[in-house]
Amino acid sequence: MRALERHRKLTAIWASETGFKGWFSTVNHNDLGRMFLFTAFFFFIIGGLLAMLIRVQLATPNSAFAGPEIYNQIFTMHGTVMMFLFAIPTFEGLAIYLLPKLLGTRDLAFPRLTAYGFWCYAFGGTMLIVAMLFGIAPDGGWFMYPPLSSAIHSPGINADFWLIGITFVEISAIAAAVEITVSVLKYRAPGMSLEKMPIFAWYALITALMILTGFPPLILGSVLLELERAFGLPFFQADLGGDSLLWQHLFWLFGHPEVYIIFLPAAGVISTVLPVMCRTTLLGYGWIVSAALALAFLSFGLWVHHMFTTGIPHLGLAFFSAASTLVAVPTGVQIFAWIGTMWKGRPELHLPMLHILGFFVTFVIGGLTGVMVAVVPFDWQAHDTAFITAHLHYVLFGGFVFPIFAGIYYWLPHFTGRQQFFRLGELAFALVFVGFHVTFLAMHWVGLLGQRRRISGYTPEDGWSVINLISSVGSFILAIGIAMILIDVLLHIFTARRSCRNPWNATTLEWAMITPAPAYTFASLPLISCRDPLGREPALATALARGEGYLGVPREGLRETLAVDSASGRPEMHVLYPANTRLPIVMSAVTGLFFLSLLLKFYWTVPLALVGVIILAWRWVWSLGLRDDPAMQPVGHDLTLPSAATAERAPGWWGSVFLLTANGTFFGALLFGFAFLWTVAPGWPPPVWFKPSVLEFALGVAGAVIAPLAMRRAIRKNRAGDTPFSNVLIALFGIAVLGITCAALMMRAPAPTSHAYGATLLVLGGYGLFHATVAALMSGFLATQMRLGFTSAKRRAAFPIVALWVKYASITGLIILSAAHLPGMLS
Amino acid sequence: MTELLRILLAPLVWLVSFSAIYGLHGLLCETAEGSFAEFPVQRFVLLAAFLLAIALQITILWVLYQPRFAAPAGLLRFVSRAGGWTGLVATVWTLFPIVALSTCT
Ligand code: HEM
Ligand SMILES: [Cu+2]
Numbered sequence: 001m002r003a004l005e006r007h008r009k010l011t012a013i014w015a016s017e018t019g020f021k022g023w024f025s026t027v028n029h030n031d032l033g034r035m036f037l038f039t040a041f042f043f044f045i046i047g048g049l050l051a052m053l054i055r056v057q058l059a060t061p062n063s064a065f066a067g068p069e070i071y072n073q074i075f076t077m078h079g080t081v082m083m084f085l086f087a088i089p090t091f092e093g094l095a096i097y098l099l100p101k102l103l104g105t106r107d108l109a110f111p112r113l114t115a116y117g118f119w120c121y122a123f124g125g126t127m128l129i130v131a132m133l134f135g136i137a138p139d140g141g142w143f144m145y146p147p148l149s150s151a152i153h154s155p156g157i158n159a160d161f162w163l164i165g166i167t168f169v170e171i172s173a174i175a176a177a178v179e180i181t182v183s184v185l186k187y188r189a190p191g192m193s194l195e196k197m198p199i200f201a202w203y204a205l206i207t208a209l210m211i212l213t214g215f216p217p218l219i220l221g222s223v224l225l226e227l228e229r230a231f232g233l234p235f236f237q238a239d240l241g242g243d244s245l246l247w248q249h250l251f252w253l254f255g256h257p258e259v260y261i262i263f264l265p266a267a268g269v270i271s272t273v274l275p276v277m278c279r280t281t282l283l284g285y286g287w288i289v290s291a292a293l294a295l296a297f298l299s300f301g302l303w304v305h306h307m308f309t310t311g312i313p314h315l316g317l318a319f320f321s322a323a324s325t326l327v328a329v330p331t332g333v334q335i336f337a338w339i340g341t342m343w344k345g346r347p348e349l350h351l352p353m354l355h356i357l358g359f360f361v362t363f364v365i366g367g368l369t370g371v372m373v374a375v376v377p378f379d380w381q382a383h384d385t386a387f388i389t390a391h392l393h394y395v396l397f398g399g400f401v402f403p404i405f406a407g408i409y410y411w412l413p414h415f416t417g418r419q420q421f422f423r424l425g426e427l428a429f430a431l432v433f434v435g436f437h438v439t440f441l442a443m444h445w446v447g448l449l450g451q452r453r454r455i456s457g458y459t460p461e462d463g464w465s466v467i468n469l470i471s472s473v474g475s476f477i478l479a480i481g482i483a484m485i486l487i488d489v490l491l492h493i494f495t496a497r498r499s500c501r502n503p504w505n506a507t508t509l510e511w512a513m514i515t516p517a518p519a520y521t522f523a524s525l526p527l528i529s530c531r532d533p534l535g536r537e538p539a540l541a542t543a544l545a546r547g548e549g550y551l552g553v554p555r556e557g558l559r560e561t562l563a564v565d566s567a568s569g570r571p572e573m574h575v576l577y578p579a580n581t582r583l584p585i586v587m588s589a590v591t592g593l594f595f596l597s598l599l600l601k602f603y604w605t606v607p608l609a610l611v612g613v614i615i616l617a618w619r620w621v622w623s624l625g626l627r628d629d630p631a632m633q634p635v636g637h638d639l640t641l642p643s644a645a646t647a648e649r650a651p652g653w654w655g656s657v658f659l660l661t662a663n664g665t666f667f668g669a670l671l672f673g674f675a676f677l678w679t680v681a682p683g684w685p686p687p688v689w690f691k692p693s694v695l696e697f698a699l700g701v702a703g704a705v706i707a708p709l710a711m712r713r714a715i716r717k718n719r720a721g722d723t724p725f726s727n728v729l730i731a732l733f734g735i736a737v738l739g740i741t742c743a744a745l746m747m748r749a750p751a752p753t754s755h756a757y758g759a760t761l762l763v764l765g766g767y768g769l770f771h772a773t774v775a776a777l778m779s780g781f782l783a784t785q786m787r788l789g790f791t792s793a794k795r796r797a798a799f800p801i802v803a804l805w806v807k808y809a810s811i812t813g814l815i816i817l818s819a820a821h822l823p824g825m826l827s
Numbered sequence: 828m829t830e831l832l833r834i835l836l837a838p839l840v841w842l843v844s845f846s847a848i849y850g851l852h853g854l855l856c857e858t859a860e861g862s863f864a865e866f867p868v869q870r871f872v873l874l875a876a877f878l879l880a881i882a883l884q885i886t887i888l889w890v891l892y893q894p895r896f897a898a899p900a901g902l903l904r905f906v907s908r909a910g911g912w913t914g915l916v917a918t919v920w921t922l923f924p925i926v927a928l929s930t931c932t
Contacts, residue, residue: 036886194830197904286902290909298917301845313931315852318924319845326920330913567830567903679853 001553003545005807006523009554013716014106014519016580023066025580027111030517032118032390034099034415038092039122043085046129050078052479054739055439059472061460072139073158074791077132078141080162083258084169085125086402088211091265092117094407095204099180101510102198104189104528106521106561109182111577112620117175123592124168129597131161137160139140142226143251145243146236151229157599163226164599164662168592174662177211180204182654187510190550193569194530198508199282202500203268206296210261212658213300215665218254220673221247222338225765230601233752233759241756243681245310246673252303253669253749264292266403267334270356273410274338277432278345278354278505281532284337284366290339291330298327308379317376320803324374331367335360349506358433366391369444384454385694387447397436405485406434412492419499424488431481438474438718441468502540503742514542524549524636526564528569549635562635563644563651574633574641575651578623587616618781624652625790635674650797651746656804667812670767674760676817681720686757688750692824698742700817704810707734711803721793725786731806732779738813739772745820761820768809768816773811778802833907837887837914844880845921851876856931869911877925877929 001009009679016026026032053074057065066074096114100107108114131137138158142147149159184205188197223245224235234240236247275282282288304312304320310737313502369391373379382388413419445638446467451458458464504510512534513522524547530536537543547553551560559577564570594609596602630643678684707730714727746765752758782802785791791798833844855869890896898904 150875286905286909289902290913293834293906293914294838294917297842297913300842301917301921313852313856315924315928315930316849318928319849319921322924323845323917323921326917658844675850679857 001546002549003523003542006547006552007437007518007545008504009590010520010523011518012183012558013554014559016519022580024585024617025582027115027148027578027580027584028107028519029096029100029111029114030519030521031091031416032114035118036093038123038638039118039125040089041083041088043125044238045137047078047081047086048479048482050074050081051189052475054078055472055475057456058468059456059644060469061079061458061462061465063457066456068456070135070485072141072454073132073135073137076138076141076162077128080128080166081139081589082396083262084166085121085128086231087262087396088173088258089121090400090404091207091262092121092180093171094265094269094404095180096176098411099201099204099520100187100508101513101517102200103184103187104192104509104522104533105183106525106559107187107577108179108181109187110655112581112584113175113179113655116588117172117179118173118583119588120127120591121169121172124165124595126159127168127182127592127596131158131165134258136161143255144223144247146228146247150236150244151232152651160226160229160599163222163229164595166471167219167226170215170222172815173211173215173511173592174659177215177662178206178655178658179303180208181212181658182651184208185528186572186651186654187575188560188569189526189528190562190571191569191669194567196531196569197530198531199271199285200268200508203264203292203582204270205266206292207261207268208806209661210264210296210299213665214254214257214261216662217250217669218255220666221254224250224673226598227759227763230598231753233762234758237756238755239258241681241683242676242759243677243756245271245307245680246676247775248307248310249671250669250776252306253300255306257296257299257301258722259395260295260467261631263399263534266400266407269294269337269403269407269410270359271334273406274356274510275341275345276410276504277350277356278342278347279505280341280345281507282334282337283340283344285531287333287610291357293332294330295327295334298323302327303372304558305379308376309383309569316783321374321376322673327369329373334339335364340610349624350409350411351420351429352406354403354429355409358429359398359402359406362394362402362436364398366394366398369394373806375534382447382639384442385447385453386453388453389453390443391449393436393440393443395438403406405429408489413499413503414510414515414517416493417498418492419497419503420492424484428481428484428488431477431484435474435476435479435481436476436477439478440474441470441473442474446471465524468490473517485719502534507535511532512544514541514545523547523562524552526550527637550639551637560635562641569633571639571641573650574635575644583616583620587613587620589618590646614777618705621781622785626795627789629792629794645797646794647797650801652797652803653801656801658806660804663808664812667767667815670760670764671815671819675759675765677756681756683755684757686750688755688758689824690748690750690758690761692819693822694825695743695746695823696741697817697825700813703737703741704732704814704817705734707731707738708803708810709777710734711799713795713805715799715803718791718795718796718799723786723791727785728779728783728786728802731802732776734781735772735775735806735809737778738810739769739776741817742766742768742813743771745817764816764819768813771809771812772806775802778805830898830903830907831839833891833896834903834910837856837884837891837911838917840887841881841914841917844876844918848876848880848925849869849872852931873925877922880918880922881915882910884896884918887911887917 014024014032016028031322057071058748074250130529135536136158138161140159147153184201227233228235234242236242236244271282301323301723305324373382445463451464523545525550534540561575562571563573563575565572590609590612597605626645630645634639634640710731712725717724749761750758752762779802891911892909898907
């Protein structure tokens with residue numbers, strides 16, 4: 001087969017529907033990555049316009065531009081849009097677009113999940129923007145502290161938009177994180193061991209794991225606060241056994257890692273682009289991986305530094321102050337590795353390199369002011385002043401926006417297949433750089449003079465007028481610079497000349513294809529033997545196009561790829577992807593209906609939406625079933641591989657493991673909240689305790705023990721060739737009993753609206769009931785599949801997955817029942 | 828999975844001991860109002876927890892250097908040992924205030 005013919009055939013298999021319709025049914029990472037990035041930049045522009053409004057307001061004293069009500073909405077939406085709708089989705093988009101190309105495979109692990117995540121993001125973001133257009137946007141600051149954001153002090157719907165909209169968007173972050181983790185671990189080119197992975201993949205993996213463990217506390221906080229606002233469960237109300245500090249803990253347990261979730265992908269871009277700009281290889285690969293890992297961990301031990309002024313004990317202050325200074329070390333290691341890389345090579349001042357230099361200057365300054373505010377006495381002075389806002393922009397703009405601009409200019413030829421033509425970009429960079437520093441250096445200064453953040457006005461007597469005016473002028477220079485970058489990029493997309501295949505002479509795999517990237521990504525999959533495949537074999541792209549790699553023979557209508565052993569990169573199974581479908585967009589619309597019903601308090605549509613989600617999820621998984629045992633599949637180079645449907649640990653199992661990791665963090669945060677309220681909150685002990693019941697407890701424990709055992713037995717019997725229908729039914733029964741005892745706990749939780757104790761028990765019971773329901777549905781699904789002949793000793797992938805969820809429901813159920821019943825029984 | 832475990836173990840143990848000792852301090856202070864001056868037992872418990880955490884980290888690091896348990900040579904070994912050092916240094920540095928401070932306020 002000739003290269004052109006292969007190209008035509010593969011394109012027919014992988015392409016999305018033509019035109020407008022294709023957007024709604026595509027599951028291809030090429031499309032979805034672009035859609036993510038495009039949408040994220042759209043939100044960046046909105047966030048940027050809001051920033052301009054802020055600076056207009058603050059430019060002069062006694063400004064009459066916007067009243068405090070509107071101003072509160074403006075800065076809240078600016079922070080929210082930038083953090084949740086721009087920064088995180090930009091990482092997701094970049095990772096979705098790049099990872100399969102860098103890893104030498106054809107798509108991500110769960111293409112439909114990618115699409116679902118995108119639509120959740122698009123719909124959730126739209127909800128927030130619509131709220132803003134109607135003037136009912138959130139106005140409690142981007143961290144929404146209660147009691148300000150509780151129903152008593154923010155009675156309108158504004159705060160609900162934040163809590164519900166952001167939770168909706170968060171689904172997309174979790175989906176992308178699961179997707180990225182499994183893809184990096186399992187979906188790589190043959191031979192690409194962890195050691196040979198491009199550095200960006202390490203960063204993406206670490207960031208994704210951080211999203212899985214960092215976002216759940218915020219989701220929990222949002223759920224609890226929304227429950228308080230909508231139904232009066234007083235988790236954060238000090239007079240009813242709640243504590244508003246609990247919100248701060250949950251928020252910053254998320255919020256601090258979030259900062260590194262934003263920075264690490266940007267660092268990944270730098271580690272990828274910088275060596276190419278310096279015509280050399282990255283110095284200290286192992287050090288960089290280690291530093292990124294250390295950073296990820298340390299960042300989870302810093303959250304209290306946002307709470308230095310809340311009156312926590314000195315020892316706590318000292319702990320978190322020490323941890324905050326320590327985090328500078330791994331950051332420093334990375335910076336020095338990059339400086340060493342520049343030293344080693346011959347830096348060329350192309351446009352991406354300019355932005356990287358902008359990053360260095362800005363981020364290092366931001367890091368230094370960060371160490372300043374890590375010192376408690378200094379923070380007591382600077383807390384909630386413009387100094388903090390200036391610091392956070394040095395870190396976020398320096399540590400994210402500059403690297404992303406570098407990335408855009410670097411990969412633009414890949415997106416478009418064109419060559420940079422105009423030289424507008426250099427001027428734009430200069431404006432952005434100067435504008436940024438004028439704006440925010442001034443804000444440091446005025447902050448030290450005492451200007452608080454989030455104020456809508458000040459008087460001439462404050463003595464801040466000139467500095468604020470300078471800052472505002474700077475922000476307009478910055479805005480012009482960003483507008484010019486936008487124009488430059490548009491000009492590039494529409495007018496530039498065609499470029500050659502690998503314009504930067506890079507050595508990573510994403511350049512081993514025609515640009516713009518074809519729908520199928522690689523015509524055949526490479527065999528990887530080093531970290532710089534294109535450096536060793538410059539003609540790799542043509543060889544792959546000629547089908548000399550793995551899976552070089554297109555098979556009618558089948559989207560194929562390989563999955564590998566995660567450590568060694570040895571090919572392990574043969575994977576078939578689902579094709580274009582509208583299921584994801586429909587599913588996320590129904591999910592959106594669920595959230596909208598909660599928001600607008602149409603409670604009768606909530607169960608409808610839930611049933612809808614269940615039906616769609618059922619269809620989603622059902623379509624993966626096979627009627628016959630799949631045969632071993634030749635994949636080229638004399639290699640035959642088993643199908644993923646016959647694997648003990650199929651991709652779905654891996655996905656479940658990481659989804660449950662996030663879920664477990666959520667549950668852990670919930671237990672932490674319970675313990676926190678119990679020991680720290682005023683207003684304890686509660687007026688009435690829960691009445692323990694030996695019967696309920698014993699029944700629940702029995703169910704929780706029987707169900708996983710039955711599933712284990714089912715796996716064994718199935719492997720031996722039996723059809724373990726009855727075992728799965730026993731598991732279903734056990735899990736149902738567990739669910740009923742959790743429901744009983746909910747019914748009997750003492751006066752949930754009058755004390756946080758009962759409220760927490762209600763939520764714990766609800767958590768148990770929810771997971772028991774999910775596990776029961778999955779067992780029911782498996783039983784149905786067995787009845788209709790969709791499983792066999794070979795087609796066994798579904799069993800371990802269901803077993804995993806059953807086990808999870810059982811363990812968490814046991815903990816919940818113990819937390820509720822045992823204290824009463826023991827005392 | 829063992830590769831992952833080797834890399835993540837030490838920092839995870841740091842995270843757990845850091846949070847646990849922070850919580851422990853809160854609990855101990857429930858009993859000792861204001862300061863540990865008259866409550867040497869609580870102070871002793873905290874110091875013991877600190878030493879235990881360090882001992883755990885040293886053990887992990889030691890294990891990572893044993894040929895029998897170490898990761899295969901190359902990147903994974905390097906990263907796992909770097910993780911071990913991270914855990915140890917982080918434990919000593921972030922929990923050090925226990926030695927210097929004895930108040931509950
Ligand atoms: C485009 C240039 C930008 C300008 C001129 C700008 C300007 C500002 C200003 C003046 C404030 C202070 C509002 C106040 O305290 O009253 C602010 C707040 C904030 N900005 Fe930006 N910003 C920019 C970009 C960004 C980016 C890229 C991010 C994040 C990735 C970001 C995240 C935030 C956050 C989180 C807040 C705090 C909001 C709050 O207090 O609730 N900003 N910005
Ligand atoms: Cu922080």
